Structure formats: C-alpha cells, structure tokens
Amino acid sequence: MSDTLNNSLRTLCEDVDESDIGIEFTFKGWVMHYRDHGGLIFIDLRDYSGILQIVFDENIDNKSFRNAKKIKNEYVVSITGTVRKRPGGTENAGLKTGGIELLAKSVEVLNTCEVLPFQIDEESEVNEFTRLKYRYLDLRSKRLKDNLIFRSKFTHLIREFLNNKGFFDIETPFLTKSTPEGSRDFLVPSRLNHGHFFALPQSPQLFKQILMVSGFERYYQIVRCFRDEDLRADRQPEFTQLDMEMSFVKTGDVISVAEELFALIFNKLLGIELERPFKVLDYGEAMDKYGSDKPDTRFGLIINNLTDVFADSQLNLFKDNIQKGGVVKAICLPDGSNLLSRKDIDELLNVVKDFGAKGLAWTKVGENGLFEGGISKFISDDERNKAVARLEAKNGDIIFYQSDSKKTAENVLGRLRLHLAKKYGLVPEGRSDLLWVVNFPLFEYSEEEKRVVSVHHPFTSPAEKDLDRLEKDPLSVKSDSYDLVLNGEEIGGGSIRIHNPELQGKIFEILSISPEDAKLKFGFLLDALSFGAPPHGGIAFGVDRILMILRNESSIRDVIAFPKTQKAYCPLSDAPSAVKDVQLKELGIRLLEAAGKNIKSE
Numbered sequence: 001m002s003d004t005l006n007n008s009l010r011t012l013c014e015d016v017d018e019s020d021i022g023i024e025f026t027f028k029g030w031v032m033h034y035r036d037h038g039g040l041i042f043i044d045l046r047d048y049s050g051i052l053q054i055v056f057d058e059n060i061d062n063k064s065f066r067n068a069k070k071i072k073n074e075y076v077v078s079i080t081g082t083v084r085k086r087p088g089g090t091e092n093a094g095l096k097t098g099g100i101e102l103l104a105k106s107v108e109v110l111n112t113c114e115v116l117p118f119q120i121d122e123e124s125e126v127n128e129f130t131r132l133k134y135r136y137l138d139l140r141s142k143r144l145k146d147n148l149i150f151r152s153k154f155t156h157l158i159r160e161f162l163n164n165k166g167f168f169d170i171e172t173p174f175l176t177k178s179t180p181e182g183s184r185d186f187l188v189p190s191r192l193n194h195g196h197f198f199a200l201p202q203s204p205q206l207f208k209q210i211l212m213v214s215g216f217e218r219y220y221q222i223v224r225c226f227r228d229e230d231l232r233a234d235r236q237p238e239f240t241q242l243d244m245e246m247s248f249v250k251t252g253d254v255i256s257v258a259e260e261l262f263a264l265i266f267n268k269l270l271g272i273e274l275e276r277p278f279k280v281l282d283y284g285e286a287m288d289k290y291g292s293d294k295p296d297t298r299f300g301l302i303i304n305n306l307t308d309v310f311a312d313s314q315l316n317l318f319k320d321n322i323q324k325g326g327v328v329k330a331i332c333l334p335d336g337s338n339l340l341s342r343k344d345i346d347e348l349l350n351v352v353k354d355f356g357a358k359g360l361a362w363t364k365v366g367e368n369g370l371f372e373g374g375i376s377k378f379i380s381d382d383e384r385n386k387a388v389a390r391l392e393a394k395n396g397d398i399i400f401y402q403s404d405s406k407k408t409a410e411n412v413l414g415r416l417r418l419h420l421a422k423k424y425g426l427v428p429e430g431r432s433d434l435l436w437v438v439n440f441p442l443f444e445y446s447e448e449e450k451r452v453v454s455v456h457h458p459f460t461s462p463a464e465k466d467l468d469r470l471e472k473d474p475l476s477v478k479s480d481s482y483d484l485v486l487n488g489e490e491i492g493g494g495s496i497r498i499h500n501p502e503l504q505g506k507i508f509e510i511l512s513i514s515p516e517d518a519k520l521k522f523g524f525l526l527d528a529l530s531f532g533a534p535p536h537g538g539i540a541f542g543v544d545r546i547l548m549i550l551r552n553e554s555s556i557r558d559v560i561a562f563p564k565t566q567k568a569y570c571p572l573s574d575a576p577s578a579v580k581d582v583q584l585k586e587l588g589i590r591l592l593e594a595a596g597k598n599i600k601s602e
Contacts, residue, residue, distance in 0.1 A: 291414020296488025494539025
C-alpha cells in the first residue's frame with residue numbers, strides 16, 4: 001500500500017492492492033452501485049481516487065449486513081473491513097482494484113442523498129442544461145473527474161517546467177482599462193467614480209509587455225481572460241490562458257521553449273514522444289493547400305489549383321471567373337463513388353452554401369481516367385488529363401471544384417475537406433499533428449470597417465525584411481508572428497512585439513488610429529515603451545482548448561469545472577441575475593427598461 005494518499009482517518013479506494021490482503025482499513029466515500037444478492041450485499045464505493053468493491057456477508061457479520069440494508073446510491077458512508085482476494089472468476093480487469101474486495105465489519109451513514117435528477121453513470125442520456133444545473137453531481141462521473149484531475153496535472157507540469165526555465169509567475173490586474181483587442185469587453189461600473197468603468201481583460205497583453213520594460217525578462221501566468229462574444233463549443237465568456245513573454249528573443253527562441261514544453265506534456269501525460277522540431281508551414285501555403293490558417297494535416301484531401309488548366313474552359317462559369325481574376329481549385333475524394341450517392345452529392349450543395357459558396361461542381365473518375373457525371377461534358381480531354389495528373393486521381397474518386405475569388409474558393413474547399421473527413425472517417429485515430437504556421441500578413445483590409453486592420457493585434461512587429469514596404473504597400477507586409485496548431489485547432493499564437501515607439505506610431509497611423517486615440521487607449525504602454533523597452537516577444541496558449549483536444553472531448557465545457565451555456569448563463573448559480581435597485585443606485589446606474597427576458601429558457 002502506498003502512503004501518499006493515506007491518512008489516519010481513512011484510506012483511499014485505490015490505495016490498496018493485493019499486498020494488503022488480511023489488513024483492516026477504513027474507507028469513506030459515495031455509494032456508486034448497490035446490489036442485494038440475498039445473504040450478500042455488494043457496494044461499489046467511490047472516492048476521487050477510484051472504486052473499491054465492498055461485501056457485506058450476513059453469515060459473517062449480521063449487524064453490518066442489517067445496517068447495509070438501509071444504504072442507497074450516493075449515500076456518503078464510512079466502512080471498515082478487511083481486504084481479501086476476490087473469488088476466482090469474479091475479478092474485474094477494468095478496475096485497478098479489480099482483484100480484491102473489502103469484507104465489511106462496520107458501516108456508518110455519514111449523509112443520505114435525495115432522489116437523483118439523473119443517474120450519474122448514464123450521463124449521455126441527460127440534456128446538458130440539467131447536467132450544468134446539477135454540476136456537482138455531474139462532476140462525480142468518472143469522465144469529468146478524470147478530466148479535471150488531468151487538468152490539474154497539466155497546469156502543475158507547466159508551472160514546474162517554466163519555473164525551472166527561469167520564468168517568473170506574475171499576476172496582472174483583472175480590473176483594468178477598456179482597450180480594443182478584437183472582441184467586446186466585459187465592463188465593470190465603478191462605485192467610487194460614477195460614469196467610469198473598468199474592463200475585465202481579454203488578455204494580459206499590455207501588462208506583460210510592461211513587465212518586459214520592467215526588466216523581469218521571463219514572465220508567465222496561467223490566467224483567466226474574458227471576452228463578451230457569441231459562444232460555441234470551444235468558447236466561454238471566461239477562459240484560461242497560458243501567457244508567456246520573454247525579452248531579448250527572436251521567433252526561434254519562443255518556438256523552441258514552446259516545443260520543449262509540449263514535448264514534455266505529451267510525454268508525461270500521454271506517453272507520446274513528439275518529433276521535434278515541429279513542422280513549419282507558411283501561411284500562404286496553408287491557405288493554398290488546406291484553405292485554413294489552422295490546417296488539419298492528419299489526412300489528405302489537399303486543395304489543388306487548376307486555374308491554368310481551365311483558363312480556356314468551355315464552362316463559362318470557370319472561364320469568366322478566371323478572366324475576372326478568380327481561380328479554379330479542387331479537392332479529390334478517394335473512392336468517393338463508393339462513399340457518396342448522387343443524393344449525397346446533391347446534399348453537399350446545401351453544405352457548401354453555408355460555407356459561402358454559390359455552387360459545387362463535381363466529376364467522378366471512371367475507368368481509364370474518364371470523367372462521368374457533373375460537369376464532365378464541359379471538360380476537354382486535355383483538361384481532364386491535366387486535372388487527373390495534378391490531383392493524382394484514380395478510378396472511383398470524386399473531384400469537387402470551386403470557381404470564385406481565391407479567398408472564397410480556399411475557404412469553401414477548406415471547410416468542405418473537414419466536413420468530408422469527419423463524415424466519412426478519414427481522420428486516423430490516435431494521431432496528433434502539431435505544426436507552426438508563420439509569415440502571416442501584418443494587415444488585412446476590412447470591408448466592414450473600410451480600413452486596414454491588424455491580423456493579430458497592433459503591437460505585432462512587422463517582419464524585418466518588409467520594413468521598407470510598410471508605408472508604400474502595407475498589405476504586402478508580413479508579420480513576425482507564429483501560431484501553433486494541433487489537429488486543425490489553433491491552440492496558441494504569439495509574435496515578436498514592437499518595442500520602438502516610432503515604429504509603433506507608424507503602425508497606428510496605418511491603422512487609422514490618431515495619436516490622440518492611441519494615447520487615450522494605449523497611453524500607459526506607449527509611455528513605457530519610451531523608457532528603454534527591450535526587444536521582446538511571447539505567446540499565449542488556450543488551456544481549455546488544448547485540454548479538450550488531449551481528452552478527446554467535443555466541447556471545452558467538459559474540461560472546465562463550472563462552465564456556462566451558449567447563452568453565457570450558469571444554470572448552477574443562476575448567473576447572470578437581476579440586482580436590487582439600491583445596488584444600481586450606488587453605482588450611479590438606472591435601467592432604461594425592465595429586464596423581461598427569461599434567459600433560463602434560452
């Protein structure tokens with residue numbers, strides 16, 4: 001028996017093994033299963049360490065047997081007894097304690113349990129709202145318990161690694177200034193300064209850069225961040241981020257530390273040896289081949305450019321679009337003829353329309369590389385031969401085409417390849433692909449705002465080789481930034497920062513941020529940069545999203561102890577909720593109209 005989990009009052013369920021046979025212990029926990037077999041009563045006792053089978057034998061201890069008759073599922077009990085080997089043929093290989101059991105000699109009910117709103121071992125049949133309302137019951141399930149224990153080990157490993165690397169764990173404020181960082185801020189009214197508001201931080205970006213100016217050189221924080229944005233499976237209004245910043249570094253230095261950290265995480269927590277260095281993909285190549293800046297490279301379906309092949313196409317849609325500067329791109333689904341019926345192909349049209357496509361052209365590859373169905377009659381022999389060669393298409397494959405602007409065609413086919421891979425099981429199980437995407441554009445043009453905006457944030461440094469084009473052709477400038485992608489999910493991103501006040505001023509000018517606005521929004525950072533700021537850079541990782549992937553969950557809610565719904569509502573605590581008028585009065589706030597919306601039912 002290990003003594004690491006033992007104390008004078010109890011022993012944990014999984015802290016005993018066959019070496020403890022014949023020894024008496026006291027266990028405390030919850031009754032997971034109760035089975036009355038006449039003269040024998042079996043209980044599966046559960047604590048956070050695991051499960052142990054308890055046996056009450058009427059012929060051996062009649063008193064404890066009678067007391068056990070009063071027990072029900074999820075009662076909290078204290079049981080004392082002797083460890084013994086399970087009878088031959090009754091072992092449970094699925095349990096760590098499956099070869100032993102406890103013969104009880106006494107039992108005490110520490111607390112009873114009301115009728116459960118759902119069976120804890122049947123969570124798949126319970127709607128999520130109910131699970132979140134009774135989260136304390138849901139967290140008793142093995143899956144969620146294991147997820148949170150894994151999370152604890154994950155964050156401990158990170159802290160241990162970074163502390164050994166000379167990083168300092170420094171907290172930054174939760175009540176800070178509202179600054180434009182790409183999402184909507186959560187605002188907190190000030191009671192002492194009516195009409196003024198704090199904002200909850202979307203990230204510690206400005207403060208971690210100020211810490212570099214302060215001379216700490218290596219900072220990290222596992223920090224809560226807040227964004228008031230529409231939610232989905234991998235988003236929450238409050239989320240956890242691993243934030244890192246380093247002085248006197250270049251891109252390769254940041255990437256090296258991050259790779260070493262993830263190699264350690266995969267080795268220690270998953271038993272997987274990652275190959276280093278990780279693959280590096282140029283942003284342009286990622287968009288060209290995968291239609292995404294967070295490509296899933298675990299499977300094929302590579303996007304190919306066929307614009308030159310169809311430059312003189314008989315299909316007016318292709319020809320006209322190419323003449324307008326558009327492209328023709330395609331993906332080839334192996335053995336698609338056996339996977340998809342004609343009805344399935346027709347239904348894909350509705351799928352891609354949701355992705356922004358106007359339509360979906362296709363052809364099947366028949367014997368001798370001949371095309372069948374779809375737009376095959378509009379394709380010449382020469383076009384067909386070139387397309388088949390470029391796509392490496394074989395008999396039975398289906399080719400899907402998109403002719404549109406480069407951005408739209410890549411986006412549609414990128415999302416289509418993910419849809420097909422998921423639906424037809426093309427993603428190999430147990431594979432983890434980590435890769436860096438680099439050379440992002442520094443700016444992009446926003447049609448909505450009618451101006452140039454930052455692809456990441458305004459403190460991202462331009463690539464040094466592109467500095468001479470910054471004012472003349474800003475949209476051609478690359479950034480000194482890097483994103484880490486795991487299995488098609490962006491799990492982290494960072495950059496080398498601007499530490500020169502003059503360069504920062506030029507960036508603001510390109511972004512149409514006046515000196516007055518820059519001073520108002522970022523004044524404290526700009527002041528700091530003027531007092532000897534060192535070159536610095538960093539990266540931030542989405543802890544919840546990483547854990548979701550490592551635990552093979554479909555939602556980050558299942559790796560967070562107390563998450564909220566997609567309407568940012570907490571069924572457990574009934575938050576957000578209305579407050580008393582006196583509280584609003586203290587804050588200098590008066591509601592324009594009564595809140596009549598029932599957020600619980602949404």
